[in-house]
Amino acid sequence: MAVGQALVETRALIKSFGPVRAVDGVSFTVGRGEVVGFLGPNGAGKSTTMKMIAGFLEPTSGYAFVAGFDSQRDPISARNRLGYLPEGAPAYPDMTVADFLAFVASMRGLSAQEGQRRLAELVESIDLAEVWNRRIEALSKGYKRRVGIAQALVHDPDVLILDEPTDGLDPNQKHEMRALIRTLAPTKAIIVSTHILEEVEAICTRAIVIARGKLLADGTPADFLAHAPHRDPSVTQLVKTTVLEDAFRHITLEQAGA
Amino acid sequence: MRSLLLIFRREFAAYFATPLAAVFLAVFAAVATGMTFFVSSFFERAQADLSSLFTWQPWLLLVLMPAVGMRLWAEERRLGTIELLMTLPVSPWKFVFAKWLAAFTFAGLALVITMPMWITVNWLGSPDNGVIFASYIGAWLMAGAFLAIASCISALTKNQVLAFIGAVIAGFIFVMAGFDLVLAAVRPWAPDVIVQVIASMSFIGHFQRITDGVFEASALVFFISLIAFALWLNVQILDARKAA
Numbered sequence: 001m002a003v004g005q006a007l008v009e010t011r012a013l014i015k016s017f018g019p020v021r022a023v024d025g026v027s028f029t030v031g032r033g034e035v036v037g038f039l040g041p042n043g044a045g046k047s048t049t050m051k052m053i054a055g056f057l058e059p060t061s062g063y064a065f066v067a068g069f070d071s072q073r074d075p076i077s078a079r080n081r082l083g084y085l086p087e088g089a090p091a092y093p094d095m096t097v098a099d100f101l102a103f104v105a106s107m108r109g110l111s112a113q114e115g116q117r118r119l120a121e122l123v124e125s126i127d128l129a130e131v132w133n134r135r136i137e138a139l140s141k142g143y144k145r146r147v148g149i150a151q152a153l154v155h156d157p158d159v160l161i162l163d164e165p166t167d168g169l170d171p172n173q174k175h176e177m178r179a180l181i182r183t184l185a186p187t188k189a190i191i192v193s194t195h196i197l198e199e200v201e202a203i204c205t206r207a208i209v210i211a212r213g214k215l216l217a218d219g220t221p222a223d224f225l226a227h228a229p230h231r232d233p234s235v236t237q238l239v240k241t242t243v244l245e246d247a248f249r250h251i252t253l254e255q256a257g258a
Numbered sequence: 259m260r261s262l263l264l265i266f267r268r269e270f271a272a273y274f275a276t277p278l279a280a281v282f283l284a285v286f287a288a289v290a291t292g293m294t295f296f297v298s299s300f301f302e303r304a305q306a307d308l309s310s311l312f313t314w315q316p317w318l319l320l321v322l323m324p325a326v327g328m329r330l331w332a333e334e335r336r337l338g339t340i341e342l343l344m345t346l347p348v349s350p351w352k353f354v355f356a357k358w359l360a361a362f363t364f365a366g367l368a369l370v371i372t373m374p375m376w377i378t379v380n381w382l383g384s385p386d387n388g389v390i391f392a393s394y395i396g397a398w399l400m401a402g403a404f405l406a407i408a409s410c411i412s413a414l415t416k417n418q419v420l421a422f423i424g425a426v427i428a429g430f431i432f433v434m435a436g437f438d439l440v441l442a443a444v445r446p447w448a449p450d451v452i453v454q455v456i457a458s459m460s461f462i463g464h465f466q467r468i469t470d471g472v473f474e475a476s477a478l479v480f481f482i483s484l485i486a487f488a489l490w491l492n493v494q495i496l497d498a499r500k501a502a
Binding site for chain 2 (some may be wrong): 017051054055056057075077079080082084086087090091092093094097103104106107108109111140150192
């Protein structure tokens with residue numbers, strides 16, 4: 001490994017789409033055991049940053065490393081160590097859950113037996129037994145998301161990048177997904193994007209705030225809360241907000257010049 | 259090698275996961291035989307050969323192959339599954355080749371379905387089976403070329419309708435390349451070499467020589483190199499879209 005302990009590292013990552021700079025010089029590292037929450041308004045550059053780490057998009061400049069391997073220059077080695085859940089948990093609607101996961105497992109280079117063993121574990125831990133032989137097009141949003149997670153975990157990667165893993169799930173499913181992420185956390189480096197703020201407190205060891213392509217804050221959830229402006233207890237709020245929300249608004253709106 | 263086979267299997271099965279395959283094969287068989295009997299007057303010609311089937315192949319394939327190939331990449335883009343594929347530890351050219359190969363195999367199946375006509379002409383008379391065999395190979399390779407072009411254009415968009423139209427237009431240019439309609443437009447200003455090159459790109463020209471019984475290497479080489487070039491371009495397009 002080229003970068004010591006860090007399992008994910010980005011260095012001055014920049015991505016421009018035409019005149020728009022979607023990601024503007026983002027640098028951070030994530031080590032084993034960390035669960036980093038990617039926070040930011042819609043269109044802040046969270047997904048774009050994740051896509052560059054996963055190697056799906058090529059940075060305009062800068063570098064992204066997975067387990068020490070450059071996502072662009074050594075893509076196969078990097079991808080072998082990475083599990084990636086793209087936004088919306090895409091999967092082939094015409095395949096059954098079993099066929100789809102078996103397909104991903106063999107594409108990941110697992111032998112038939114290994115694949116079977118691994119899938120049997122995942123059915124258990126991700127609770128897919130009920131829909132195992134159902135076509136993906138017939139699945140609820142919650143199950144579809146779980147299939148996406150299973151797909152990312154098939155090869156037991158060191159690094160997990162999950163783009164909005166709890167989006168569209170009901171409260172119970174959210175709870176299960178967070179519990180799953182927490183059990184995976186000690187052995188992996190995990191990046192989770194979200195705009196649900198409680199999620200950060202619930203599962204993340206660190207929060208990174210991105211808005212308009214720039215990294216605005218990087219610290220523990222406690223550091224993050226310290227950004228919240230002092231609230232005058234005598235003023236009743238028109239809209240109830242949590243301290244977390246105050247902190248988020250403070251950081252992201254300050255940059256927008258509001 | 260294993261991943262090539264896996265992608266091929268998934269892609270080929272995908273055609274049959276919906277009624278698409280059955281509908282397509284039925285349409286192909288109906289139109290191919292319909293043209294043979296009604297447009298080319300198979301019986302009135304009173305000749306035991308299949309030239310009345312093959313005369314129409316370039317036009318039939320021009321429309322039907324883009325219908326098979328339009329989904330190859332556009333659908334992956336629309337579903338978002340392209341992000342899964344492109345983050346698997348597999349080089350993109352394997353996806354491009356295996357997807358094309360699945361479509362090519364499917365096209366082969368469509369041609370096989372017209373083969374009862376081959377049996378029929380043997381029953382009616384004694385055709386030159388060598389020429390018919392060569393014509394089938396020629397038609398299959400031409401279908402492969404249409405599919406490679408369609409795959410390439412499919413990689414540019416997430417809209418399958420656009421991919422279809424683009425592939426038909428691109429295919430049409432290749433079909434028409436040998437005709438005076440195209441050559442007359444080029445001749446006044448382009449040097450002779452260019453005119454010759456364009457004329458030599460003609461699908462119909464190459465295919466006709468095969469169906470006339472002149473099975474020469476140049477036609478084979480033409481279709482195979484065109485397929486190879488289009489698939490290479492397909493990989494480049496995928497690569498370029500990563501940086502876009």
